[in-house]
Amino acid sequence: MQQFWEVCLSRFEQELPAQQYQTWIKGLRIGPSEDDSLAIVAPNRFVLQWVRERYLSRIEALGLEYFSQPLSVRLSLPEAGTRTPAPAAADERTPAASTAAPEQPERNRVAALRADSTDSTRVAAPAILTRSVIDGGGERDRSRLNPGFTFDNLVTGRANELARAAAVQVAQNPGMSYNPIFIYGGVGLGKTHLVHALGNEVMRHNPDAVIRYVHADDYYADVVRAYQQKSFDAFKRYYRSLDVLLIDDIQFFNNKTRTQEEFFYAFNALTDAKKQIVITCDTYPKNIQGVEERLTTRFGWGLTVQIEPPELEMRVAILKKKAEMERVKVGEDVAFLIAKNIRSNVRELEGALKKVIAFAHFHTVPISVEVAREALKDLLGAHNRQITLEFIQKTVSDYYKIKVSEMYSKKRTRAIARPRQVAMFLAKELTPESYPAIGESFGGRDHTTVLHACRTIADLRLKDEVLNHDLHVLIQTLRK
DSSP states (O other): OHHHHHHHHHHHHHHSOHHHIIIIITTOEEOOOSSSSEEEEOSSHHHHHHHHHHTHHHHHHHHHHHHSSOOOEEEEOOOTTOOOOOOOOTTOOOOGGGTTOTTSOHHHHHHHHHSOTTOGGGOOOOSSOHHHHHTTSOHHHHHTOOTTOOSTTSOOOTTTHHHHHHHHHHHHSTTTSOSSEEEEOOTTSSHHHHHHHHHHHHHHHOTTOOEEEEEHHHHHHHHHHHHHHTOHHHHHHHHHTOSEEEEEOGGGGTTOHHHHHHHHHHHHHHHHTTOEEEEEESSOGGGOTTOOHHHHHHHTSSEEEEOOOOOHHHHHHHHHHHHHHTTOOOOHHHHHHHHHHOOSOHHHHHHHHHHHHHHHHHTTOOOOHHHHHHHTHHHHHHHHTOOOHHHHHHHHHHHHTOOGGGGTSOOOOHHHHHHHHHHHHHHHHHSOOOHHHHHHHTTSOOHHHHHHHHHHHHHHTTTOHHHHHHHHHHHHHHHO
16 A cells, blocks of 8 residues: 555646645555555644545546455544644645644635635635644744745756845845845746745845745735634734745736735835835736736836746756655656656746656666656656647648738738737647747747737637637647
8 A cells, every 4th residue: 555655646746736735635644454444644633634535536537447346445533642644734735723723624725715805705715824824833934935945945047046146135135125026937846935935035144034925826825714703803913024025926816915015015115115026927017917007016116027938958957856855867868868858937847757667667667768768658748749839830821811921020910910810829728938039930020929819719719619719729730
């Protein structure tokens, strides 16, 4: 069972985002069992309920695949007097009530998060505010910083060197250098690592600093709870007492009116008091949809820096560093093979590396280029059919019966503008190219034009069956 559970952990780590894996799966342990069932021990009732509702069926499916027969899975809590290590809390997006009120059903929080924040009376909120949870642990628990994310183990290259340099300077002079510092970039490029590293550096220099890392969803949940429990004074006192506020994925504030209003006042209070604010986002401040202008304007008060997809040399260095952390020897040739085929983000790089490590472990063979090729054969096959921007432009032009030159022209007639937007959308979906690179290939257009095109097509395909059909046909054609 222990060997099977290691297989499960490896599969979940590949299939789930890192934050979800750390939050819900990593803290599970194998317990004793008197029969052939799998006994899983969860650290608390909240995690147990979440795993039962979301992941139990997947564990059973993996059991059927591994044992070639149905597997009975039992979930339980630690027995009295025993202690099950909890998952690392620093890089989690766990709701604040998870440790303080495990008996509260998760569906209440989901209902709260889905509800329109302009009408807080419609949601059933968990029973405790963030402050109560924060006051329950040590400094590290209260800050929710991940001690494993530091500047020392952050691989630096051209893609993130400016962001790292700015973060180091802010960590050395919080509230003085740049306030706020706004870090943006695509998924899996290391924004979260960087803000945790900044927080850890501040704490190293000043252990008495009051620091808080919070995901935008959790800040929203805190606002909802404060309204429900009529405890807004405590909420405001806490967030305005911070020395450093690290808020991740601010784009999740979109269309949450009251959350934006409360953050606006907290932002003003903190900056007026020379307290540091660090914000991450998946896009440039002015391009965030559904966020008030008075906030996006303030986001630009300090320094805005971008993290871009890593170049080849940096990807190789990242893989070597990750392998070192896993205490696995990976040769330069293996790292190069993975790096040249995974271009988009660090998370996918790490997933590919783990797949190779797991494959070698299960087959009890040393890691080599041949083993890596076999483990990643699906990925390598996709790479061999690599899609270029030129190929996309030609395919879309042929499909809509326009000239390829129209893709670069300044014409804005609907018959040309819509295919051009479709081509930009497909370029972002099917290639690792950045918005600026795509814009340049479409007649030197600004990256904001590409971003607008991508969002327009993404919205329209949900409403326009003809357009959705066109996209399906084009994607199939491009991937043949």
